[in-house]
Amino acid sequence: xxxxxxxxxxxxxxxxxxxxxxxxxxxxxxxxxxxxxxxxxxxxxxxxxxxxxxxxxxxxxxxxxxxxxxxxxxxxxxxxxxxxxxxxxxxxxxxxxxxxxxxxxxxxxxxxxxxxxxxxxxxxxxxxxxxxxxxxxxxxxxxxxxxxxxxxxxxxxxxxxxxxxxxxxxxxxxxxxxxxxxxxxxxxxxxxxxxxxxxxxxxxxxxxxxxxxxxxxxxxxxxxxxxxxxxxxxxxxxxxxxxxxxxxxxxxxxxxxxxxxxxxxxxxxxxxxxxxxxxxxxxxxxxxxxxxxxxxxxxxxxxxxxxxxxxxxxxxxxxxxxxxxxxxxxxxxxxxxxxxxxxxxxxxxxxxxxxxxxxxxxxxxxxxxxxxxxxxxxxxxxxxxxxxxxxxxxxxxxxxxxxxxxxxxxxxxxxxxxxxxxxxxxxxx
Numbered sequence: 001x002x003x004x005x006x007x008x009x010x011x012x013x014x015x016x017x018x019x020x021x022x023x024x025x026x027x028x029x030x031x032x033x034x035x036x037x038x039x040x041x042x043x044x045x046x047x048x049x050x051x052x053x054x055x056x057x058x059x060x061x062x063x064x065x066x067x068x069x070x071x072x073x074x075x076x077x078x079x080x081x082x083x084x085x086x087x088x089x090x091x092x093x094x095x096x097x098x099x100x101x102x103x104x105x106x107x108x109x110x111x112x113x114x115x116x117x118x119x120x121x122x123x124x125x126x127x128x129x130x131x132x133x134x135x136x137x138x139x140x141x142x143x144x145x146x147x148x149x150x151x152x153x154x155x156x157x158x159x160x161x162x163x164x165x166x167x168x169x170x171x172x173x174x175x176x177x178x179x180x181x182x183x184x185x186x187x188x189x190x191x192x193x194x195x196x197x198x199x200x201x202x203x204x205x206x207x208x209x210x211x212x213x214x215x216x217x218x219x220x221x222x223x224x225x226x227x228x229x230x231x232x233x234x235x236x237x238x239x240x241x242x243x244x245x246x247x248x249x250x251x252x253x254x255x256x257x258x259x260x261x262x263x264x265x266x267x268x269x270x271x272x273x274x275x276x277x278x279x280x281x282x283x284x285x286x287x288x289x290x291x292x293x294x295x296x297x298x299x300x301x302x303x304x305x306x307x308x309x310x311x312x313x314x315x316x317x318x319x320x321x322x323x324x325x326x327x328x329x330x331x332x333x334x335x336x337x338x339x340x341x342x343x344x345x346x347x348x349x350x351x352x353x354x355x356x357x358x359x360x361x362x363x364x365x366x367x368x369x370x371x372x373x374x375x376x377x378x379x380x381x382x383x384x385x386x387x388x389x390x391x392x393x394x395x396x397x398x399x400x401x402x403x404x405x406x407x408x409x410x411x412x413x414x415x416x417x418x419x420x421x422x423x424x425x426x427x428x429x
Contacts, residue, residue, distance in 0.1 A: 057133050182194070
């Protein structure tokens, strides 16, 4: 009887997925736990003022990375999904992606550094500290950009274990260096430099991991660049918008709020980063497989709905846990953040909506479907203006409510567009 059950294709598929989820899930829980420990270490060892500067620097880093990517990883994943079995062609796609990204990286730095310098200045950073933070941020910026593209080939091949090992080693290195350096020198700039060194070493290892799947000796392809530019042109306006709106809560507080409020939202963000575990697992296991699916209506619709049901169930459990046990969670951050029970609940809801929206966007964009920015940006801007008008943006609670409103609308837009593109396939057959 057992042999008969094992012979069914459905059983084999289920066991394969269970193994993948087991390996990926275990490693990612470890990575997120180490990341959380690193974050808590920074929160506890830095003063409120220093942690506010650290939060501003990391926020600008995320913004610059988003702006420099400008749809290039989406284009590389989409083109790579077509040739993932061919080492030479996949190498050509990756080399072209790296070459294409250079101008965007430089442009992002030129735009981001002056803004970061100004925000640090108005939040009482000295000129020397501002210069050191900017210098520390540049290598982290380039390593994060490379990290995204270097992971594409192993993800398409579903060679997950080496990626997980690399992630664990990078995060362990970061935890070790942060603990060692911040005890002696508790400054934001030291935390930034300590976090960058393991990532640089990890990227060298990632390049080795991709070598069996992609030929790095290929030259950039003009034809591929033209194909990628179509995707990038569609994504760029939205990338510009999201590079600002994605961290809108911290931008608003850095201008209208206090240094304490910036530190508090940064600390809450460290707890909410556990939510990213879901995004990372889906990014490694689900989205590359969705990119490889045949272009058929029934199959895509079924998988699209299944993914959303799974995400809703997962985030419902997370939100319920936070609602029931806020004191235990806030204890991790230290006594100065113990009074943020309601704010924690709001922050996790906003974080879940944002990550859910990102997962749905990654799903449909992996098929090369890009929403027209002339539709999405006006809708998002209108939502943002309404949320700013309806909430008290000078307070932490008001900004968190703003985040929830914006996240809910973005999720609705992305879900709706994905269904629209799938149902459009039905009409074409």
